């Protein structure tokens with residue numbers, strides 16, 4: 001495949017085309033096709049944007065009907081029928097059953113827009129500048145969000161000082177034996193710790209880009225308690241692991257916490273269309289009309305598919321149960337795999353259908369496995385501070401058979417890469433097994 005035009009015309013900033021150097025021209029469900037007609041199983045899902053698969057036929061049908069009826073596609077933030085219907089549906093199927101009284105702020109359509117708005121309003125409400133973010137956190141790459149993003153590569157690109165954020169250690173940062181919440185609590189309680197009183201805390205329940213680090217339910221509950229005690233707002237950035245990725249619609253439901261602000265994006269439209277949303281506890285809504293703006297706050301096509309996605313997948317518990325069952329399958333498979341190549345020092349972590357195969361830091365093993373998997377027909381990415389985690393992120397709707405096929409390819413890639421490097425691994429054929 002001729003990728004020369006991408007090399008010649010596109011900026012060096014391009015990223016994923018380097019990991020997957022083919023030209024894709026078709027996608028259906030969990031399958032991606034390149035121009036040569038080769039099929040790949042998608043274990044990446046647009047970094048969590050395609051929870052319901054590519055070109056989901058139910059969503060597409062609704063969108064096509066909307067377009068053919070001359071439905072409005074762009075309307076700034078004017079009222080449209082599509083937006084009205086989305087709000088009614090989100091209220092009826094998501095917010096009301098959970099007893100959530102949030103107002104909705106529609107921001108520009110990317111995740112970082114939602115984070116910017118969340119940080120702004122938190123600072124306005126509390127009249128303080130500092131916000132706590134966590135090690136390995138990722139919240140986007142525009143100014144305000146970038147300040148809350150930990151990754152050095154992204155931060156270096158800013159070219160200016162990034163401030164008004166204090167980073168604290170995420171759950172497990174020093175290993176399982178150190179309680180990082182106790183550290184944060186001490187920093188907050190001690191008026192001479194040097195920590196300026198924060199307006200808010202921004203946190204991911206599972207760090208998607210930061211290496212599939214999972215915060216325990218207990219840690220999250222402690223964090224909520226600390227927020228209440230120190231008059232800080234709790235912002236949960238659910239952009240990557242919301243919309244069912246961990247089973248419930250919101251990733252924080254299982255912990256029983258009630259964030260003050262929630263950011264949603266990636267899989268919210270359900271179809272891969274850009275759309276972002278901030279949920280604000282009603283009394284935090286101190287915005288002046290129009291004070292946070294944006295031309296594309298009304299992607300009406302996204303409203304249409306988002307409403308349909310809710311109606312298709314969130315009227316009962318079927319999808320959540322499906323995610324749970326598939327989580328067990330992936331988890332067992334990866335654990336068996338890690339176990340069967342014991343000398344390679346592999347581990348597994350994750351929650352729901354975001355699971356990571358953790359390789360030793362610093363030797364690029366995960367990247368080599370991902371490359372081999374791609375050659376063998378699976379699109380899969382790495383994550384983590386040093387790209388040491390192979391991130392398994394299939395569509396929630398992936399057929400079981402395809403999920404197993406993909407896992408078999410991942411397993412084979414691990415085996416081949418380890419064998420090629422002369423690392424001992426036990427025979428891999430027992431790993432996984434048919435569940």
Ligand SMILES: *Cc1c(COP(=O)(O)O)cnc(C)c1O
Nearest residue numbers: 110111112138139140208239240
């Ligand atoms: C992807 C992501 C963002 C940023 O979203 P963009 O659409 O890339 O701006 C923010 N937070 C989290 C947790 C994400 O995964």
